[in-house]
Amino acid sequence: MDDGVAAALAASNLSRLRRPALQRLLTGARLVRVPAGSVTHREGDTAVHLELVVDGLVGLFVTAPDGRSMTVRYARRGALIGVVSMYADGFRMPGGTQAIVDTTVLRLSPEVVRRAAAEDAHVADAFLHELADRALGFVHEITDSAFTSVRHRVARHLLDLASQESRAGRGARPVLTVPVSQRELAEAVGSVREVVVRALRDLRESGAISTHRDHIEILDPVRLSRELGGTQVPDGARR
CATH class of the missing domain: 2.60.120.10 (Jelly Rolls)
Incomplete structure (x- = not known):
C-alpha cells in the first residue's frame, strides 16, 4: 500500500x-x-x-x-x-x-x-x-x-475567496493570491479593521498567509483550513 x-x-x-x-x-x-x-x-x-x-x-x-x-x-x-x-x-x-x-x-x-x-x-x-x-x-x-471568533471567520472568508479565484482559472499558481484589503475583509466578516488586523497577524505568524496592502497571499491553505476546527478530523487523530 x-x-x-x-x-x-x-x-x-x-x-x-x-x-x-x-x-x-x-x-x-x-x-x-x-x-x-x-x-x-x-x-x-x-x-x-x-x-x-x-x-x-x-x-x-x-x-x-x-x-x-x-x-x-x-x-x-x-x-x-x-x-x-x-x-x-x-x-x-x-x-x-x-x-x-x-x-x-x-x-x-x-x-x-x-x-x-x-x-x-x-x-x-x-x-x-x-x-x-x-x-x-x-x-x-x-x-x-454565526458564532465563531473573528480569526475563524477571517480564515473561512479567505479560503472562500481563494476557492473562487481558483475556480476562475487562476489556481495553478504556486501561491493563492486573494485581492482583498483589510477594510473589505473587516466588512465581509462583520468586524472592525483593528480586530481583523490582529487576526491576520496571528495567521501570518502561524505561516498560513502573508499580508500586503491590497491583497493577501495564502501560503498554506491546508494550515489555514485547520483554523476551521470541526470540519475535518485532524490528521492522525483516528486510531
Missing part, C-alpha cells in the same frame, strides 16, 4: 477496519491527481462516487442564484467524499467539489464498497460513523457561520 494512502486511511473512519477489510475496499481503486482549481463534481450531477483525500485540500461549495458561492466543507487528508451518493435515493449533487490546491484523491469503486458494507458489519459500521460525522459537521457549520 502506498505510504500516502496508508496515512490517509489512518486519518479516516476506515482506520477502524482490519487490513483484510481495507484490502477488499481498495479493490479497483485508483489514485488520481487533481490540479488546483479543478471542479471534479458539479451541482446536479447524479453519478455515484467515493473518494478519499490523500493529500491537498478539497472544498465542497454551494452557489446562490445570483452567482455567489459559499464553501460548506474543507476536506483534507483522510476525508471521504461521496458517501451520501451511495445511499441516498435519487441522489443529485447539492453543490460542487473543487481542488483548492493540487490534490491527490483515491477513487474507490462504489460497487465494491457497497457490497463489502452489505456483507461485513464492521465495514457498514465504519461508514455509519462517517455519515454521522458528516451530519454533525454540517450542523456545526451553521453555528460556526
Whole structure:
C-alpha cells in the first residue's frame, strides 16, 4: 500500500477496519491527481462516487442564484467524499467539489464498497460513523457561520475567496493570491479593521498567509483550513 494512502486511511473512519477489510475496499481503486482549481463534481450531477483525500485540500461549495458561492466543507487528508451518493435515493449533487490546491484523491469503486458494507458489519459500521460525522459537521457549520471568533471567520472568508479565484482559472499558481484589503475583509466578516488586523497577524505568524496592502497571499491553505476546527478530523487523530 502506498505510504500516502496508508496515512490517509489512518486519518479516516476506515482506520477502524482490519487490513483484510481495507484490502477488499481498495479493490479497483485508483489514485488520481487533481490540479488546483479543478471542479471534479458539479451541482446536479447524479453519478455515484467515493473518494478519499490523500493529500491537498478539497472544498465542497454551494452557489446562490445570483452567482455567489459559499464553501460548506474543507476536506483534507483522510476525508471521504461521496458517501451520501451511495445511499441516498435519487441522489443529485447539492453543490460542487473543487481542488483548492493540487490534490491527490483515491477513487474507490462504489460497487465494491457497497457490497463489502452489505456483507461485513464492521465495514457498514465504519461508514455509519462517517455519515454521522458528516451530519454533525454540517450542523456545526451553521453555528460556526454565526458564532465563531473573528480569526475563524477571517480564515473561512479567505479560503472562500481563494476557492473562487481558483475556480476562475487562476489556481495553478504556486501561491493563492486573494485581492482583498483589510477594510473589505473587516466588512465581509462583520468586524472592525483593528480586530481583523490582529487576526491576520496571528495567521501570518502561524505561516498560513502573508499580508500586503491590497491583497493577501495564502501560503498554506491546508494550515489555514485547520483554523476551521470541526470540519475535518485532524490528521492522525483516528486510531
